[in-house]
Amino acid sequence: MIRHATNPRVDWPAKVEQVGLTYHSHPHGPYWDESACYELAADEVAALETAANTLHHLCIEAAEAVIQRGWWDRLGIPATAIPSILQSWERDDFSVYGRFDFAFDSASPPKLLEYNADTPTALVEAAVGQWFWLQDTRPEADQFNSLHERLIAAWQRWGGKALHFSAIKNHTEDEQTVLYLRDTAEQAGVATQFIHVEDIGWNGADFVDLTDAPIPQWFKLYPWEWLWHEEFGQHLKLDRTRFIEPTWKMLLSNKGLLPILWELFPGHPNLLPAYETAERLGGNFVKKPKLSREGANVSLVQSGQVCEEVGGDYGAEGHVYQAIAPLPEFAGNHPVFGVWVVDHEAAGLGIREDTRRITGNLSRFVPHFFKPPQS
């Protein structure tokens, strides 16, 4: 693995905006950062791909264990959500995507940091932005990225004819993420519509759109744990709408699953030791709220002292404690490897890096490439 310093394309903002990455910068600097890129070896790509495929199936097994053993409290899942989760699980409701975040130094196997299984973002940059960057800068090279055609294939396998997509208002990244997913769904023959989450209506029997038409199938870029706690959450148990991501993803998009995975598969090479209390990790661990996003309320503790932490409003749902992963460092930057899963199979990679060891909402997306093995 090599981190290259590179010259950004002269007109890179216009180029990435043309393909939907309109949120490439924020007030603190660029979010899309092509002043660097990562070169991976083919076997490193294979290690990440294999780790994601393996862990996805382990997570499914762990979810089954949660159901069988009634470990709902370990995930902080509200009792009202349990019947819907069971229904969704038993129906095997369709899931389109998720993203594993790995620590990976190429000397040891990729280590799972978390599974963003419900509302992952950074999709447009991984699927589209870095693909066009590759065409412009290294057309002879390869990239771990078949996200676009895999998403289209996933929607085709889903087979639905119509789907409402939702994101919250006034958040460009979320709206563009949903627009891209709509794009792939349309190419698969699905008739799509958009409605903001805040505009969803309830008519006494169904969730409805702005024309008061029922929403039988709904892709929501909005976390399940929020839906359940809001005013309309009481209607979810009526099970009138099929959701993507489905309700059963609440079992996976929860850091409470990390200690369960370690308990069920102790010593697995792609897992870090994780527990519901800190004692067994001594004074060195990462404390994570079960439901936090973008690194919020995550603390890095070394020798009993908090070395890094990120603020936020999470934590009331409880915490888990995970061993510290070996994060590689390149010129003061720590990359985290986000491997996308589409329709239950690994489909691509996005790398975000930060000078801090906790990846947050200001961490930069850096493109990657690899050289295919000589045949």
Add this chain to the structure above:
Amino acid sequence: MKRSQQIRLVLLGGLSGAALAGSAPTANAQLSSQGYALHGNAFTNDHYLPHAGYYHAPYGAWFPHRYNHFDPQQQKYFHGGQWSPQPHQSFTNISEPLPQAVAAAVAAQPRPPVQHSTTRSGFGGTSHSWGGIGS
């Protein structure tokens, strides 16, 4: 090859943000309810019926745990609504549910409240304390 061969975008980059919201619906198919009748149908062990549970064919009824579910803490097996030190053994792995079991299952199904006006803004409140969803 692991990269996409070709990426064609039909919406992204071509739609303005304003064009995102609420186009005319092209389909509004109603969800069916359960999609099958409980009377006169046979069900296999562990068939899951929402809000009723898992079907136990020898008992002709739904229960909260799977047939012969084992609880390692109690060291007992669940069947027919009871915990037992031994798993239940039966040749019956498919049956029609008893009338009282059907009645109980139907009664357990949630009913939408009776009201006809549309209310909105029941979702999205949590996000307002956040800058976005991303994870």
